[in-house]
Amino acid sequence: MRIIAGTARSLPLKAPEGMDTRPTTDRIKETLFNIIQDEVPGAYFLDLFAGSGQMGLEAVSRGARYAVFVDNGKKPAACIEENIRFTKFEHQTKLYPTEVLSALRAMEGKYQFDLIFMDPPYRKGMEQEVLRYLAGSSLLKEDTVLIVEAALDTDFSYLDEYGMTLSRLKMYKTNEHAFIRRK
Template identity: 45%
Template sequence: MRVITGTARGIRLTTPPGLDTRPTIDRVKEAVFSKIQFEIEGRDVLDLFAGSGQMGIEALSRGARHCDFCDLDQRACDCIRDNLLRTDLEQSGEIYAIDYLRMLSFAQRTRRYGLVFLDPPYQQDDLERSLEHLANGDILTDDAVVVCECGLEKELPETAGCLVKGKSARYGKVRIEVYRRETR
């Protein structure tokens, strides 16, 4: 697993030790970032269920302004910290070792994101709940993009509040859904 392009191009990232994580493979990450490549620069990013932090780190490497990383597991947060240090991006990231609902509640009062990555454990229904909170709160910028990674069996709604789903893409056993905030 490596940073594909940008200021940290080619740097290898680590994954949290001992966790049953499922890091996004480079091929899928490349496809995701090719879909949103012109919607990264200068944005504030939220990497929810961050794991190793690779999606947020890739966004930072490509010019995102700031990234908040959230993962409930402290080992994942330690891994993110290590990956931020190895990419020299630690000044652009903040790490939260809290539950995603607490993070969204906190962000509701203090943040607005232009890009959000959602990649919760596939067997849980946290993806739908996260989308609902994002869509119904005041956490997204007017031109926000939300990227969801899920298993093939997961069917996400065409719309979630202010979010409208674009084309789906399938990569092996993974489905990527990109939502954009509907303009008012």
């Protein structure tokens, strides 16, 4: 696992030990960043269920102004801190080592994000809880892009009731990226 492009290009990143996280492969990460490349420079990027922090660090390397990471696991939080130090992005990042909804509530009034990426545990409905919260949150701008990495069979039929729409779905062999926007 490494930073693919930008100022920290080719720097290797650590992944948390154990089987609790599934780091996004470099190939899928590269595909995702090719899709959002025009929206990254100058963006505020939120990386939820961040694991190693690789998505937010990739965004900062590619010109995002700031990235915020949220992960409540002890090992992932330590790994994110180590990767932030290693990439020397301490001044462009912040880590909330707490549960996602608690972190979102704590961020209200402090941030507005251009891009929100989340990779929650599959098939537990956590993405729906987060999207429900974000639907009424000041953390979203009018044109914020929310990206959910999810299992292929994840249901997003509820988006309409949150005032959101699925603008794009990119499917891979084992998972997908759902691109969600406000209506």
